[in-house]
Each structure stands twice: as C-alpha cells, then as structure tokens.
Amino acid sequence: MDSNSQIGEGSSKGKGYLTWTPQMDKILSSCFVDQMNQGNRLDGKFAWKAVSWTAAINALREGLNIYVTKGNIQSRLKTWEKHHEIISNMLSTSGFSWNYDKGRVEVEERVWNAYVQVHTKAVPYRRKIVIDNWDDICAIFAQDRANGEGAQTAFETDIEMATNEVSNNLEETFGTNDRGLEDERALEDDATNTSGGQRKSSSSSLSRGKKRKERGSETMYNVLGRMADSLDRFLNSEPSKPTTQAVLDEVSKVTGLDETQVLKSVDLLMHDQRKFDTFSGLPAELKKPWILMHLGR
Secondary structure (H helix, E strand, O other), X not given: OOOHHHOXXXXXXXXXXXXXXXXXXXXXXHHHHHHHHOOOEOOOOOOEOHHHHHHHHHHHHHHHOOOOOHHHHHHHHHHHHHHHHHHHHHHOOOOOEEEOOOOEEEXXXXXXXXXXXXXXXXXXXOOXXXXXXXXXXXXXXXXHHHHOOOOOOHHXXXXXXXXXXXXXXXXXXXXXXXXXXXXXXXXXXXXXXXXXXXXXXXXXXXXXXXXXXXXXXXXXXXXXXXHHHHHHHHHHOOOOOOOHHHHHHHHOOOOOOOHHHHHHHXXXXXXXXXXXXHHHHOOHXXXXXXXXXXXXX
C-alpha cells in the first residue's frame, strides 16, 4: 500500500485511517524544526503559532500529496513526545547508545534485560519501533525536557494512559470519522474483519454492539480503579529530595564557611527540597546569611 492510499480509506462503516510512514515523519518533523527556527513556537506544551500548523499540513500535501488535519498532527506530536521521553531515559543510562543507521537503541543483552525489568514501556524500542527522524524529535522536545515543561509525575503518566485507554475504547465502541493507527497489524486485522462478508444479520450486529458496550463499561471501571490506585500512591509518596552532588555544588558557592558549617549545610538541605529550592534561588550575597541563620549562628 502506498502512502496516498493509506489516507481516507476505511471499512464500509466509513471510518478513515491514517498510518504514518517514515517519509511522512521526516517531512513533518523537518517542517516543525524549521518553524521553531523561525520563532513560531509558543510557550507551553504543543503550543505553536497558527502558521506552523498550516505549514505542516501544506508540507505533507505538497511533498506526498497526503491530506491530514491539525488533529492528526497533534496526535503524532504526542507520539513523538512519548518516544523522546522513553528513549532519552534509555540513552541517559550507562550501556545504551543510538544507532542512526537502524533508527533504534543499541545495548548489550544483559544491560537490556535488567533495564526492561524495571522499565516495561521500553520493551518495543529495541527491535519493533524504528525512528528515522530522531535528531528532529530531539530538537523539538529537548528544550521541554530541560525546562521540565514536558515532564510528568508517575501519577500524571498513569492518568494520561488511563484517559487514552478510555478514549480508544469509546472509539472502538461507537466509531469515529478519523483516527491514526500506529500498529500495522491493527489495520490489517480490522481490514480482515470488515472484508469477511458484506452482509451481516441484524441480530449479529446487535450482538457485537452489545458486547462492545459491555467491554467498554468493564474497561472504564478498570481504568477508574487504576486511576484511584495511582492517586493514592501519589498522595502517599515521599517528596523528592535533592541529590548530594547538587546540594554540595550549591553550598560550595558560598565563601567563608568552615568545614563543619559546610557539612551541616549539606545535611540541612539534603532532607528538605523546599529549603534547597529557596537557597538555590537566593542572590549570592544572601546565601551565607541564610545558611548561618538556619545553623543558629
């Protein structure tokens, strides 16, 4: 199937399908990097000037004769953000490297096995998922990662996954006019199911519809339960603490402290993220008075 035929085709129910190809990804990411260089990116997650969305739509139409919507592009950006988060975490771990020719990570078997025991979402990124536009994705999302704009707590991640699951389930139950398929097998399975017979009895259709809705209700109950569990873990989790090196680096900027005062300062800031943030944000001339105040001097 060529790139053009992947857009707008669907079953007899009139669903539209969008499967992203490497060529589409390269054109889209290159366009957004160009828009970013022109200063058309705004503050905030997925915030771009209107001209950027128009340029992206036009780039795909002119380059591949493919017609997409702003919603299609936003969905793809979310997928790229997920790729960037998971792969960046892998590459920041000792033993991982990026193979630009293959478009995926390289790692020794023992390191990989240990990593995926903890990071299960990374499993498909060694062999199944291939990313040919990694440099562009890094350019688009690296600043968000550095600023923390794109960072998520475990609770936020769970909520997003749960919301996506409910959304996908509703789409399967009631149908939509436009959706993206990231997995080719899902597209093939759906095509097989819809081409098996042109006529279905009304009782069979009603039965399938009832089963879908039953699955939809069951899924939403399960998702809500997981969301509640995640919220409970989030509320009962310990607050984050700064690293020893980060505290020592900040305290070392203060001149005139003796060895004992340095050690006490590190001990004070190590166990209180709020105090560390306050100390780090103070002007240089106020850091020493602040330290002495808290040390009782």
